[in-house]
Amino acid sequence: MKVAIIAQDQQCLNDIQKHLAHTNVSPQLVAITGGVQQIQAVMEQRHPDLLLLEGIQLNSGEQQVLSRITSRFPDLGVIILCPPQPQEFLLEAMRVGVREVIPTPVSQPVLIDAVERFQQRMALAKAPLREGEVLAFVPCKGGSGATFLASNIAYALASLENKRVILFDFNLQFGDAALFVHDGAPTTSIADVTRQIQRLDGSFLSSSSIQVLYNFDVLPAPNEPDKAAEIKPEHIKPLLQVARKHYDFVILDIGRLFDAISIQCLDQADLIFPIVQQTLPFIRDAKRVIDTFNSLGYPADKIRLIVNRFGKKDEITLADVANTLQLEVFKAVPNDYSAVAESVNQGIPVTKLARRSAVAKSLQEIAHELARSSAGNGLLKKLFSF
Ligand SMILES: Nc1ncnc2c1ncn2[C@@H]1O[C@H](COP(=O)(O)OP(=O)(O)OP(=O)(O)O)[C@@H](O)[C@H]1O
Ligand SMILES: [Mg+2]
Structure with a gap:
């Protein structure tokens, strides 16, 4: 599984990568600093299965980008990492196709669970239609x-x-x-x-x-x-x-x-x-x-x-x-x-x-x-x- 991480600075990027080193799924990682404006290029050039976005506010510009990306790449999983948010934020996030919102500071088991859960869904979706x-x-x-x-x-x-x-x-x-x-x-x-x-x-x-x-x-x-x-x-x-x-x-x-x-x-x-x-x-x-x-x-x-x-x-x-x-x-x-x-x-x-x-x-x-x-x-x- 290929995972792209987009975080606002190098420190956050390193922290997330360190956590992911403990998953069982040994993902291929693409790590980039920046914001949602990077997503399009990452998607087209690196084809990740899962996108981890850190430091997103979900303002209207960001919502538009995410909505476009999740419609164009319906199999892509998007997980947002941000400080605890009210219920409305979670609803907005779901509306634009975000799969999960993980509160920061990130707890390693919570992040690993989310990534492994996604990997399992992906594996099930790829399960053969005919018998092996x-x-x-x-x-x-x-x-x-x-x-x-x-x-x-x-x-x-x-x-x-x-x-x-x-x-x-x-x-x-x-x-x-x-x-x-x-x-x-x-x-x-x-x-x-x-x-x-x-x-x-x-x-x-x-x-x-x-x-x-x-x-x-x-x-x-x-x-x-x-x-x-x-x-x-x-x-x-x-x-x-x-x-x-x-x-x-x-x-x-x-x-x-x-x-x-x-x-x-x-x-x-x-x-x-x-x-x-x-x-x-x-x-x-x-x-x-x-x-x-x-x-x-x-x-x-x-x-x-x-x-x-x-x-x-x-x-x-x-x-x-x-x-x-x-x-x-x-x-x-x-x-x-x-x-x-x-x-x-x-x-x-x-x-x-x-x-x-x-x-x-x-x-x-x-x-x-x-x-x-x-x-x-x-x-x-x-x-x-x-
Ligand atoms: N193509 C090969 N070239 C060189 N060495 C080989 C090759 N194939 C197997 N071996 C060697 O033969 C040894 C025995 O192989 P393996 O354990 O797969 O045999 P097996 O048929 O399963 O035997 P068992 O009946 O004990 O289960 C292996 O440890 C390996 O080092
Ligand atoms: Mg044997």
Whole structure:
């Protein structure tokens, strides 16, 4: 979210910026000293989502400018920061399209609440009209890179393709997906949501998750086995149905163990990405995994095989993998030890930390292709829904 602050002097500007440094939404800030006469230029050049105006009297000239701006940019949020005012002032402010009036001296929690409230409204307004896609990532063997790919592709879909994305960590015993894209200790988990499955809706789901970006949420695995045991197979369908309604992409990091919960997840998925590497033990296990998918009745076009840690010079080629598994290779993600190790160690996605690395480029390509084909699906679904 982009926030423009217009304040009467540098001191006020600094104070407001300091307060905003404590929000969870990490806004992009545009800070300018001056008055309402600056608004037009700021709007046209910087396109903010939210405008914070300090030191406004709301005289008739200012009312005219604000009224013009809020009519021309109806999605813009305007918040005024000024000394406490009588009721009439508040009414005037509303009439010209101001969303909130915050009394000065500004209290940090009040300002943060107002900004986060606006951000949530914005996110809801952008919620998809059609249902999102569920993508499941499954390691064919331990250490294939399923968690790395699920978490980093999820991040790339949100940050580069501007999609609303949620990542669920279904490695219910030893889940670590959140740590690949976030550096704090997780405080919530899927169990907190399934415990109250009857009251689950999009905003409850989003507020129970870790917000990595304003359009990217992560719901970690529980950190204790007894909490994991609370999650039941019958929770999965309603959980994913709500998630589909609220997000463009619902990404599932599924563990190696096929149990009733992971099979529910796979049943609900639109696409499944088994992750394999180019050595025999991986390919042997991949064969078993693909056989399991066949026996579960999943059609071949639901499966998208990814070869991870790909090396052009490796003895086993992509053609060998495809022939042995009787499955086309959807993508090969290059082996890039230093970029990936640094990303995983710091909990910073590789497309952010090492944007130009070969592995980041490959993930960007995958995210782009998924975003493009989901838009195409949407169009087709729309055409055939008449
Ligand atoms: N393309 C890559 N290049 C280099 N290293 C990689 C690549 N992908 C993954 N790795 C490394 O492999 C390690 C294991 O990856 P990850 O944890 O994603 O595997 P997993 O399939 O989820 O395994 P598990 O079965 O333990 O959940 C990561 O910590 C990372 O360092
Ligand atoms: Mg994993």
